[in-house]
Amino acid sequence: MPIISAFEKELAIFSDRIKMSENIVIIHHYNPDGDAIGSSLGLYNALKQTDKNVTVISPTFYPDNLKWLPGAKDMKVLGKKTQSDPTILDGADMIICVDMNARKRVGAIQPQFAFKALLDHHPFTETFTDVTIADTSYSSACELVFEFIENSYLRQYLNKDVVTCLYTGILTDTGSFQYSSSNPNLFRVVGKIMEFGIEKNKIYNRLFNAWSEDRIRFMGFVTCSRMVVMPEYKTAYIYITAADRRKYNEKFGDTENFVNIPMQIEGIIFTAIFIERDNFIKTSFRSKGTFDVNEVSAKHFNGGGHVNASGGESYDTLENVCKKFEELVRGEYAEVLKNYVY
Template identity: 30%
Template sequence: MLETQQIQQFQELFKQSQKLVLINHIQMDPDAYGSLGAFYLVAKALGKEMIVINDELPPEDFAFLGINNIFQTSIDIEEFDPDMILSFDAASEGRLGEIYVKNRDYIQGKNFVVFDHHSTNPGFGNLNFVYPESPSTCEIIFELFEKMGLEKYISKEVATLLTAGIHTDTNVFYNQNTRPETLEIAAKLMRYGADFRGSIYNFFQSFSMEKLKLYSTVGNKIVAYKNKKVFGSIVNQKDFDSIGATKDDTSGIINRLSNLKGAEIVFIIYEYENETKVSMRSKGYDVGKICASFPGGGGHKNAAGFTSDLATEKIIEKILEQIEL
């Protein structure tokens, strides 16, 4: 999958670079967290000096993966003076948040490497490992390690981080994006000692009381469209406040909604105090294209999302007018 020329170019840059800045997308998911985290641990073992940045700290649910403490929400990037900046799992510059926007000109003037698997990624780095055929960015990072001959640095911790991203972005190999190579990589990671049970338990089986209540709220507010082939639900800030749920509790709920009988497309609209976030899933229909019609939106064919300042009614109208079933 990865191109030899790209790997050689990266290998030379990496060899020459001592100070690195790593960044992943806002509202990070396990693929963004795992791909960055795995790279961080391997680069640390190789003696690199790094700062890891994001607008937000990771969800507490990710703590079992062991690297929540490496993230910081501010940086004096000129003082640190990195040799290379690396982005993980961000489909666009907008997904890197305010911390990126503030430092964009500086970052764009440096060796800026992008690792991503979203089909809507325009390639905003000056070296882009963008492979939409890969179900996860974690697979891209694993292949990079192999092609660079870094297998001996793949510890149990590194393997578990990569496994978590693969599990969540493939819905434990259930999604249509799962490739034979995905299963082969998963088998290799298991041999490296990856905690498969821990990943599945923490991201698919264990949840808080607040999240359980949020599941119920989403279910109670489902509305059917397009002859019951499209289903949507709206959760507002009052709902979050009344049950004590947070943004972190929304993780994975859209995937459960997609299991509705007869559903071809599902969406959840989360009306937060300062923004409205939309998540979409489908069984073959290109929701990535729909989400890309909103500024800053995009993703994959069967899984995508966007943030909008439009009224909820207008968002639904714009979604539905693009769907022909």
């Protein structure tokens, strides 16, 4: 049974509202990933076959390896300045937020006048919309968007473009089915997606084998010179300075997945990365098994996410953030990590 069947009431309201609306805006979180872009464009490609005006607004620019997605060129991509433009949502009678659990995730944009709906799979969803369909059993917003379309009048508009976008977000949010993918429903959805004859291998290569030479060399440098392994605690982390980023001509998205590099070491179950950005330190965490990095992130690094993947930010120096992390590993989490059997 689809997960969405628990949301019968919301589904009806959501679906009716789409029918009634003429100008629909789809919006996702800033620094969008494959799931944010994929779920927005999946929905966009379905809705654009109707008689409605549909616009996807991206609060910030997005990774190059997603530019080939059907409909990507039609997206309205904002920046720090245009985000604060109060007229940006003028004329919209419905705003659909995807892949975000809090209003602040859209940056300075103020989605306040139109009817708002949310499709999300993060824990701790804030109530900032008029109707919400959110469930952490979904691997990705894309899996949820598929079920939403499948179970609404939009079903007739499912096509290869729609599911290509949705498959993209499923792949990126599950690390190609490594994590967040134990719910059988995901494979039911993927099975349905395959029926549209998507180019599965081509999608994979466009997403994951599409780096610049700089990025591959950056990854090599980081692995050699910026990785700290704490074998006793089954933990390893990477730190990157602003100078490192400049040296390797870092482009947006280049450091994505660096946090997974130490995870490939036998015995490591907990990894982190700390990246010196312009005004803050970006933090990401990954784990194997039940070690909850959502808690680590929420409690200590102003962030959140999922059990095995989370992120946050810190306003201290890079050096202090690394020190704090090591202290947490050797202190608060020491017993759990040392005794962790995986």
